[in-house]
Amino acid sequence: MTALVIAEHDNTSIKGATLNTVTAAAACGGDVHVLVAGHHAGAAAAAAAQIAGVAKVLHADGEGFAHGLAENITAQILTLAASYSHILLPATASGKNIGPRVAARLDVAQISEITKVESADTFERPIYAGNAIATVQSADAVKVITVRTTGFDAAAATGGSATVETVAAVAASAKTTYLGSEIAKSDRPELTAAKIIVSGGRALGSSEKFNEVMTPLADKLGAAIGASRAAVDAGYAANDLQVGQTGKIVAPQLYIAAGISGAIQHLAGMKDSKVIVAINKDPEAPIFSVADYGLEADLFAAVPELVKAL
Amino acid sequence: MKILVPVKRVVDYNVKVRVKSDNTGVDIANVKMSMNPFDEIAVEEAVRLKEKGVATEIIAVSCGVTQCQETLRTAMAIGADRAILVETPADLELQPLAVAKLIKALIDKEQPGLVILGKQAIDDDANQTGQMLAALADLPQATFASKVELAGDKAKVTREVDGGLETLEVSLPAIITTDLRLNEPRYVTLPNIMKAKKKPLETVKPEDLGVDVSPRLKTLKVCEPPKRGAGIKVPDVATLVDKLKNEAKVI
Numbered sequence: 001m002t003a004l005v006i007a008e009h010d011n012t013s014i015k016g017a018t019l020n021t022v023t024a025a026a027a028c029g030g031d032v033h034v035l036v037a038g039h040h041a042g043a044a045a046a047a048a049a050q051i052a053g054v055a056k057v058l059h060a061d062g063e064g065f066a067h068g069l070a071e072n073i074t075a076q077i078l079t080l081a082a083s084y085s086h087i088l089l090p091a092t093a094s095g096k097n098i099g100p101r102v103a104a105r106l107d108v109a110q111i112s113e114i115t116k117v118e119s120a121d122t123f124e125r126p127i128y129a130g131n132a133i134a135t136v137q138s139a140d141a142v143k144v145i146t147v148r149t150t151g152f153d154a155a156a157a158t159g160g161s162a163t164v165e166t167v168a169a170v171a172a173s174a175k176t177t178y179l180g181s182e183i184a185k186s187d188r189p190e191l192t193a194a195k196i197i198v199s200g201g202r203a204l205g206s207s208e209k210f211n212e213v214m215t216p217l218a219d220k221l222g223a224a225i226g227a228s229r230a231a232v233d234a235g236y237a238a239n240d241l242q243v244g245q246t247g248k249i250v251a252p253q254l255y256i257a258a259g260i261s262g263a264i265q266h267l268a269g270m271k272d273s274k275v276i277v278a279i280n281k282d283p284e285a286p287i288f289s290v291a292d293y294g295l296e297a298d299l300f301a302a303v304p305e306l307v308k309a310l
Numbered sequence: 311m312k313i314l315v316p317v318k319r320v321v322d323y324n325v326k327v328r329v330k331s332d333n334t335g336v337d338i339a340n341v342k343m344s345m346n347p348f349d350e351i352a353v354e355e356a357v358r359l360k361e362k363g364v365a366t367e368i369i370a371v372s373c374g375v376t377q378c379q380e381t382l383r384t385a386m387a388i389g390a391d392r393a394i395l396v397e398t399p400a401d402l403e404l405q406p407l408a409v410a411k412l413i414k415a416l417i418d419k420e421q422p423g424l425v426i427l428g429k430q431a432i433d434d435d436a437n438q439t440g441q442m443l444a445a446l447a448d449l450p451q452a453t454f455a456s457k458v459e460l461a462g463d464k465a466k467v468t469r470e471v472d473g474g475l476e477t478l479e480v481s482l483p484a485i486i487t488t489d490l491r492l493n494e495p496r497y498v499t500l501p502n503i504m505k506a507k508k509k510p511l512e513t514v515k516p517e518d519l520g521v522d523v524s525p526r527l528k529t530l531k532v533c534e535p536p537k538r539g540a541g542i543k544v545p546d547v548a549t550l551v552d553k554l555k556n557e558a559k560v561i
Contacts, residue, residue: 070453100441112436112438196561277550309548
């Protein structure tokens with residue numbers, strides 16, 4: 001029994017979500033192999049070989065993998081699938097894009113966003129925005145799984161010494177072409193990996209105010225910035241900052257929610273945070289029901305005061 | 311060009327579901343049901359493409375119990391031209407792979423130029439059907455779309471990815487799944503609801519399409535998530551900082 005983890009990487013380094021996925025793969029009970037499918041991705045493959053607990057790295061290099069297109073990565077995974085009992089991907093935008101495509105080709109179910117491995121065929125996963133936890137058992141020969149990274153500790157990025165094996169890359173599909181991307185450059189920690197997150201809601205009122213109030217707090221704490229769906233829909237914050245059921249799922253050490261009422265969909269994305277602080281002037285706001293520390297105050301006064309006091 | 315839009319009937323997003331006391335599932339008896347919000351965005355996008363003159367016909371499809379007819383009527387009130395219900399028994403747990411196979415069979419029959427569906431249903435939060443459908447039909451996929459532009463036999467799709475946006479060009483026919491910011495669905499008006507009642511709705515069975523819909527995953531139990539107790543209210547910022555430093559020790 002061997003599990004294959006599909007690494008998420010940028011061709012030079014391995015992304016953090018891969019490390020949590022390796023931990024989940026190890027919990028399935030067998031050896032753990034990692035596939036690095038990329039373009040000029042030797043450095044990423046070498047980094048994957050350093051991950052503690054990984055027995056072997058498979059490195060496929062081809063132009064079609066440069067931007068992680070689902071069609072091409074899926075085709076590569078399918079050439080290897082027969083040797084594995086489990087295929088795991090992080091439940092990131094990329095992993096979610098690829099996983100079901102692989103599962104359907106193998107004629108198996110995908111088990112989405114697992115938060116716990118009970119045994120090699122039984123897993124826990126949240127449903128209804130985390131308002132219920134289902135325990136599901138798969139009878140399929142291969143288990144295709146996406147892993148909610150907040151459910152598993154990260155494997156150590158160094159200390160391992162896996163062999164790197166080169167595998168032949170499949171030809172790229174002609175039906176899909178990558179045109180470009182706009183990825184926000186930021187010195188801040190990545191939202192899903194941050195120890196501290198400061199998150200703003202609709203109460204901020206405008207994109208200018210959002211930046212003016214939230215940025216100094218994030219700077220002071222070395223925190224990532226998040227936002228509620230309402231704030232993103234209103235255009236106050238970029239879409240990739242959205243925390244919630246259909247956005248990012250986060251579980252930092254400290255989550256500070258300012259001007260966020262706490263809709264079910266938002267709580268689904270952050271309620272596993274270790275410590276939650278809510279700043280809201282509405283004493284009835286549902287966010288207070290999950291907050292460790294609630295401050296009933298106007299955020300426009302309280303947040304700057306907090307920046308000064310830190 | 312025909313557009314196929316699969317829609318799912320789910321518990322309304324405003325309802326807070328309760329886990330059944332015997333832990334067999336969530337209680338959906340007498341709960342308000344609606345169209346999955348992401349699917350509503352998919353229908354809206356298809357209707358806008360028809361209004362622009364790019365699409366000629368919109369077919370809404372739903373897989374599930376008889377009551378999914380209401381969801382299909384809603385899709386037709388937004389602007390779909392006709393509907394197909396793949397009716398399954400109430401005691402069957404319909405899973406994404408089975409739904410993808412059913413819709414694949416309908417693609418073979420209807421030959422649409424584009425299939426638009428929601429990226430995720432808010433009940434099982436699986437986020438699978440679109441990608442599985444693309445795999446089974448061997449079509450290109452553009453998931454989590456926030457912008458769709460059609461030109462000739464290609465679609466240019468902007469996708470919401472981790473860290474920002476990505477733009478792909480896919481050749482048609484293709485599968486697109488919608489993210490939240492693709493559009494804002496219109497409100498359905500009473501005249502359109504009345505008109506939708508007269509539009510054709512065909513019912514088929516999985517057997518008619520030759521698809522095995524038996525579930526692959528067995529749900530062993532469904533439980534309440536661990537409760538997070540409410541904490542305390544602090545009177546001012548100074549107390550908050552003190553608590554974070556000395557009690558929670560997180561800063």
